[in-house]
Amino acid sequence: LEFIKQAPKIELHAHLNGCVRKETLQQFALEKNLQLDFSCFDRKDNDGQFHVFGIISQTIKTLPDFRRITREMLEDFKHQNVIYLEIRTTPKECENGCFTMEEYVNTILEVIKDHNQQKDQTMQVRLLLSIDRGRSQEHAQKVMNLILKMHKEQPYIVGLDLSGNPEKNSFQDFIKYFQQCKSLNIKTTLHAAVIDGQKVIDETLEMIEFQPDRVGHFNFFNKQLHDRIIEKKIPIELCPTSNFFTKGLKDMSEHHFKDFFYQGHLVSLSTDDTGVFDTDSTQEHQKIIRAFNLNKEQFKQLLINSSKMVFDAQLKEYLQQNINQYFETQQG
Numbered sequence: 340l341e342f343i344k345q346a347p348k349i350e351l352h353a354h355l356n357g358c359v360r361k362e363t364l365q366q367f368a369l370e371k372n373l374q375l376d377f378s379c380f381d382r383k384d385n386d387g388q389f390h391v392f393g394i395i396s397q398t399i400k401t402l403p404d405f406r407r408i409t410r411e412m413l414e415d416f417k418h419q420n421v422i423y424l425e426i427r428t429t430p431k432e433c434e435n436g437c438f439t440m441e442e443y444v445n446t447i448l449e450v451i452k453d454h455n456q457q458k459d460q461t462m463q464v465r466l467l468l469s470i471d472r473g474r475s476q477e478h479a480q481k482v483m484n485l486i487l488k489m490h491k492e493q494p495y496i497v498g499l500d501l502s503g504n505p506e507k508n509s510f511q512d513f514i515k516y517f518q519q520c521k522s523l524n525i526k527t528t529l530h531a532a533v534i535d536g537q538k539v540i541d542e543t544l545e546m547i548e549f550q551p552d553r554v555g556h557f558n559f560f561n562k563q564l565h566d567r568i569i570e571k572k573i574p575i576e577l578c579p580t581s582n583f584f585t586k587g588l589k590d591m592s593e594h595h596f597k598d599f600f601y602q603g604h605l606v607s608l609s610t611d612d613t614g615v616f617d618t619d620s621t622q623e624h625q626k627i628i629r630a631f632n633l634n635k636e637q638f639k640q641l642l643i644n645s646s647k648m649v650f651d652a653q654l655k656e657y658l659q660q661n662i663n664q665y666f667e668t669q670q671g
């Protein structure tokens with residue numbers, strides 16, 4: 340375990356509000372005098388997850404709250420020896436106008452900037468904005484306007500994500516925003532095939548044809564989807580614990596890691612929501628390494644492959660040097 344913990348890891352799929360520490364959430368609830376039922380944290384299925392997100396959004400409310408959870412999230416990932424972290428978040432605004440979406444994003448960016456610019460910083464952090472597919476077009480358009488406005492002067496904003504409740508709306512409702520990003524060279528990633536069903540299969544085919552830079556999860560697929568995503572070379576952000584619960588697996592050895600990694604298709608391992616799933620980057624790697632009995636060479640390959648998937652391309656070489664160096668010194 341120590342070897343996995345010390346290894347320089349890459350985290351590409353972590354939702355800010357889903358990574359809140361449970362103690363911090365409970366403290367916020369106490370301070371705000373909220374009587375909340377935290378028992379849904381024990382249910383990790385889809386329904387339980389979205390209950391938890393309901394609690395999170397009622398509890399984490401103010402800009403100082405968001406600043407604190409961002410700071411703690413960076414501490415937690417750094418503690419796991421993550422050397423590159425992409426945080427994603429759905430821009431929020433206060434209903435009665437006390438803060439705007441832009442102020443929300445700026446609050447998070449300030450924490451990221453302070454962190455990245457520290458001398459001898461070993462973990463670099465980047466930010467993706469998420470469009471929540473469960474929300475309105477008006478909301479999506481606002482997120483889009485923000486990314487258009489901010490991405491040029493804010494190099495730490497590196498992409499746009501589509502997430503949220505997969506039962507709501509469809510990719511086609513939001514495709515225009517992703518096309519616009521593509522035309523401007525802003526990277527894109529889509530939560531794809533999160534749940535089962537024919538509608539999802541059709542939608543996932545459309546997503547693959549759109550060719551985002553990456554997809555997240557890719558839990559449910561048939562042969563056609565499997566072959567097509569490999570053909571199109573679209574890397575997959577896997578989140579083992581989250582996927583395990585969503586798919587209702589009995590054992591991690593059933594995880595679809597096996598359907599891609601051994602074929603040389605790019606995949607990375609991420610946490611999704613450290614708070615919701617009570618996990619961290621070390622555990623996510625450990626679960627897959629154990630389930631598939633990966634050797635050191637395969638673990639290294641997995642990390643190198645993850646480094647090829649990062650949205651800030653300038654850092655790839657630096658990340659790969661770090662990974663190579665770790666395995667050279669450890670094997671020596």
Ligand code: 5GP
Nearest residue numbers: 354355356357392428429502503504505530
């Ligand atoms: P936020 O964007 O508020 O910082 O992070 C929490 C949000 O991320 C949730 O409300 C949800 O929209 C999204 N999210 C977190 N985990 C998942 C997941 O496993 N699947 C999907 N589809 N969305 C998720």
